[in-house]
Amino acid sequence: MIMKKITLLILSFLTLNSFSQNFSGEIEYKYSIIPKEKSQYIDSIMELNKDVKINYLITDSFYKSTKYNEGEYVYSYTYDNISKRMYDDYADRAYITYRDSRKANYEYYGSTILKDSTEVISGLNCFLVKYDSEFGDSKSYYSDKIKVNYESFKDHKIGNWYEKLKEVDGSISIKNITEYEKYAEVRKAVKITEKPLGSNYFELPKDKIIVASYPALDKKVELIQPTKEQIELYQRQIKKASENLNDGENYICYLSFVLTKKGEVKYVEAYKEGSSYFDEKAVEIFTACNFDFSPGVIDGRKVSSQTYFPIEFKR
Structure with missing residues (x-):
């Protein structure tokens, strides 16, 4: 009887621990354009983005988002909480720029969390959050299973990132939809891989100089x-x-x-x-x-x- 209780206690602990531990790993997103009307302009945007994938690495205090088009590297931005900087690297530039993550880049009006509005994405039950900002409306789906320690991103005001993380208890966006006048932009997770990530995963290229961006x-x-x-x-x-x-x-x-x-x-x-x-x-x-x-x-x-x-x- 005692052994049974101990076994149940250990299993309970392990189950709780697996759900509550911070996520560290890689998320692969499929990027797509959803047209709201037919036009040559929309067709050109869809053609330019017909095979875009986004590779996202995240662990406490660090993240890196890398964009590929038809398998070719296009752009990446990397953040580390030590320098409080976000580094932007374009494939066709000989230099990398940095932004001060403590300086907000747009005005954020508010959000609405809809726990009852759910969708299953990549096998995960996700809830909806709607956002309103000076750039218009957007919405994101989050899973309680994919979380980071939001306090490790404290003072990150670009994209209102820290506040967004905090209000969903550190959950990472599994699907995001940004509305524009003539089309919607969709980023949806298609593969999630948990793995430890050291600081070496977030190192910048050695062959480029690093300079401040204009807003910094x-x-x-x-x-x-x-x-x-x-x-x-x-x-x-x-x-x-x-x-x-x-x-x-x-x-x-x-x-x-x-x-x-x-x-x-x-x-x-x-x-x-x-x-x-x-x-x-x-x-x-x-x-x-x-x-x-x-x-x-x-x-x-x-x-x-x-x-x-x-x-x-x-x-």
């Missing part, structure tokens, strides 16, 4: 007053390139570049490509003018950072 700066990069010669060269080249526009037309190109803490300009490129001719001209003109800038500042110290520079062509 306390004081932004500033253009130093150009010389008369620089201004004249800029105006002359803008006017000449603008001859390729029709009367009344204009085109704005936003350049992205890295300014080192020593004031050196590196990696100039069009931030969002539109017209290849004007994007190329913008880079050419910017480079020829050789403008000087004062570096961005964080905590009173000059830092290397990514920044932007608009160039407008008009006729």
Whole structure:
């Protein structure tokens, strides 16, 4: 009788422990676009994202989300709670940027937890949470079986991450739906693998420099007053390139570049490509003018950072 009680006690303990321990492992998500209307614009978005998968690694204090398109690495963001930074790495960039996770990136209005609204996803019973923010509506499904210690992500305000985790007792999103005007974006877990993850899983590439992102700066990069010669060269080249526009037309190109803490300009490129001719001209003109800038500042110290520079062509 005593042995039976001990056996039941041990089994009870093991069962409780398996449900309450913090999750550490890998979640593979399938990404898809659900159209709300038919248009060439929606078709192009669906074509670009027809074979997107997201690999998500998470353990207490760390996570990394990696996006693949047709098996090719596209982008990843990595967080560690020690530095309180989120690192963004794009496959086609020679540098990595970091954000301060303690600075919120959008306004969050509220949420509604619907424990009775359930769905079975990847074999897990999940409950629904609806969110409202300045970007619109979204909803996520969570399982009580997949949890992390939310206190290990304290002060993580980007994406309202800490507060979201806290209100669902550390549960990780198994399915997420973000609503846009013309389509919905769906991320759904298709495979969940529990395994221990050391800090080595979250190491950054060694072959790229790491710089501050524009939002991370306390004081932004500033253009130093150009010389008369620089201004004249800029105006002359803008006017000449603008001859390729029709009367009344204009085109704005936003350049992205890295300014080192020593004031050196590196990696100039069009931030969002539109017209290849004007994007190329913008880079050419910017480079020829050789403008000087004062570096961005964080905590009173000059830092290397990514920044932007608009160039407008008009006729």
